Amino acid sequence: MDPHAPAPVRVLIWHEHRHEKINPRVADLYPDGMHEAIAAALRLDPRLRVETATLDDPNHGITADRLADTDVIVWWGHMAHHEVNDDAVDLVTRAVWDGTGAVFLHSAHFAKPFKRLMGTGCDLKWREAGDKEILWVTRPGHPLVDGIDDHIVLPHEEMYGEFFDVPEPDETVMISSFSGGEVFRSLMTWTRGAGRVAYFRPGHETYPTYHDPQVLRVIRNACHWAATRPTPPVQRFGKHDVGWMDAG
Ligand code: ZN
Numbered sequence: 580m581d582p583h584a585p586a587p588v589r590v591l592i593w594h595e596h597r598h599e600k601i602n603p604r605v606a607d608l609y610p611d612g613m614h615e616a617i618a619a620a621l622r623l624d625p626r627l628r629v630e631t632a633t634l635d636d637p638n639h640g641i642t643a644d645r646l647a648d649t650d651v652i653v654w655w656g657h658m659a660h661h662e663v664n665d666d667a668v669d670l671v672t673r674a675v676w677d678g679t680g681a682v683f684l685h686s687a688h689f690a691k692p693f694k695r696l697m698g699t700g701c702d703l704k705w706r707e708a709g710d711k712e713i714l715w716v717t718r719p720g721h722p723l724v725d726g727i728d729d730h731i732v733l734p735h736e737e738m739y740g741e742f743f744d745v746p747e748p749d750e751t752v753m754i755s756s757f758s759g760g761e762v763f764r765s766l767m768t769w770t771r772g773a774g775r776v777a778y779f780r781p782g783h784e785t786y787p788t789y790h791d792p793q794v795l796r797v798i799r800n801a802c803h804w805a806a807t808r809p810t811p812p813v814q815r816f817g818k819h820d821v822g823w824m825d826a827g
Pocket residue numbers: 685686737782783784
């Protein structure tokens with residue numbers, strides 16, 4: 580071990596982990612759950628320390644202490660968004676405002692913490708018909724697409740189409756096209772408080788998307804990118820020297 584190496588980025592992968600328990604197709608693809616498929620890939624990177632939590636853990640695996648020990652939270656949910664208790668949503672939202680990164684995957688566009696952070700409806704068009712998806716890089720050189728060529732092809736995925744009801748992002752890093760002709764902003768970033776937020780589209784549970792090395796590379800990139808904290812926000816309400824405003 581290099582004693583001067585920076586501390587690893589502390590990643591918490593949060594997963595609903597329900598489809599795997601009821602759908603044999605999903606269980607075949609992800610016998611240990613999608614969270615463990617993603618975690619196994621991220622654990623190959625010695626600059627990441629990776630833990631997982633699921634909906635059915637006590638407190639959904641989310642506590643203030645655990646979030647204080649987390650640099651980036653990765654979130655996948657779909658059929659049980661409504662079961663996530665509001666205390667957990669408050670904790671995650673406040674952690675992001677305080678600088679924790681957050682990466683929302685696929686159907687987490689409707690996850691409570693994502694909707695809270697966006698402040699919009701977050702709806703979109705969708706079709707589950709095994710479309711071919713091509714994700715095109717629109718920001719070459721961006722750290723989120725480090726190691727990615729100018730596009731990624733996924734032979735079969737669920738289609739998501741515009742309009743995607745989110746606030747105008749800081750950056751649109753990838754755009755998808757689908758067999759049916761639809762397009763979708765599939766990799767976007769926002770800043771919320773001191774925290775970096777990314778949304779990455781692919782990852783429908785009945786496709787092997789989280790075994791795709793390029794998809795996993797983007798998620799790994801996102802963990803490093805989101806953990807890089809931007810400049811802290813202006814202290815608006817604390818006591819401070821107002822300087823010239825006091826004069827006269
Ligand atoms: Zn889906």
